[in-house]
């Protein structure tokens with residue numbers, strides 16, 4: 001009942017010259033069974049939107065402001081991202097929670113603003129290494145989930161991405177047991193809060209050093225509906241095998 005989703009997060013990487021890679025990623029998946037989302041720097045959205053029209057690739061941004069307009073120098077509203085061609089946006093990535101001191105309450109406001117503008121929000125959660133070592137992972141996830149996800153969430157307008165901070169960009173992937181425990185927990189919490197309809201239709205992605213070499217085993221874990229991929233989404237050579245592994249993954 002949940003369509004699998006491979007999402008690429010280009011972070012602060014990519015210039016006009018990188019559009020060739022976007023094109024190559026799109027061309028490699030003419031009929032992907034999974035949804036394919038590319039979250040590009042805002043400066044590339046309009047250009048990529050033209051390039052991707054007629055393909056099945058979904059274009060996304062990496063952040064939005066919680067207000068629709070106003071005196072917020074340097075920020076972009078969700079409606080601006082829609083106009084630039086985005087259909088989705090990442091909110092609450094740990095790099096923004098850390099570098100910009102974003103709270104879960106702000107992330108929730110951003111997710112709501114995104115949904116109101118017609119964007120699907122990809123809401124990121126994850127524990128630090130210290131929190132995991134102190135056996136606080138599930139408490140942290142529970143708190144972030146309840147505070148970051150708006151009451152208006154549905155399976156169509158919301159995706160949850162579980163990204164242990166210690167696994168992002170480090171080459172250290174969580175074990176399949178660690179991933180399964182957290183994904184099952186998130187699923188149970190979503191069902192408890194929203195009921196089975198929303199709870200069972202909301203996709204839960206894993207993120208943190210997903211690579212071609214580890215994708216298949218991660219996609220076989222229960223309640224893993226896809227991945228949010230950073231470094232390995234930057235090139236077609238790395239991203240395509242991950243999407244192919246997702247296409248081939250069993251229903252779970």
Ligand code: PGA
Pocket residue numbers: 009163167168169170207208209210228229230231232
């Ligand atoms: P990574 O990044 O795949 O490079 O670890 C994932 C993310 O931050 O979304």
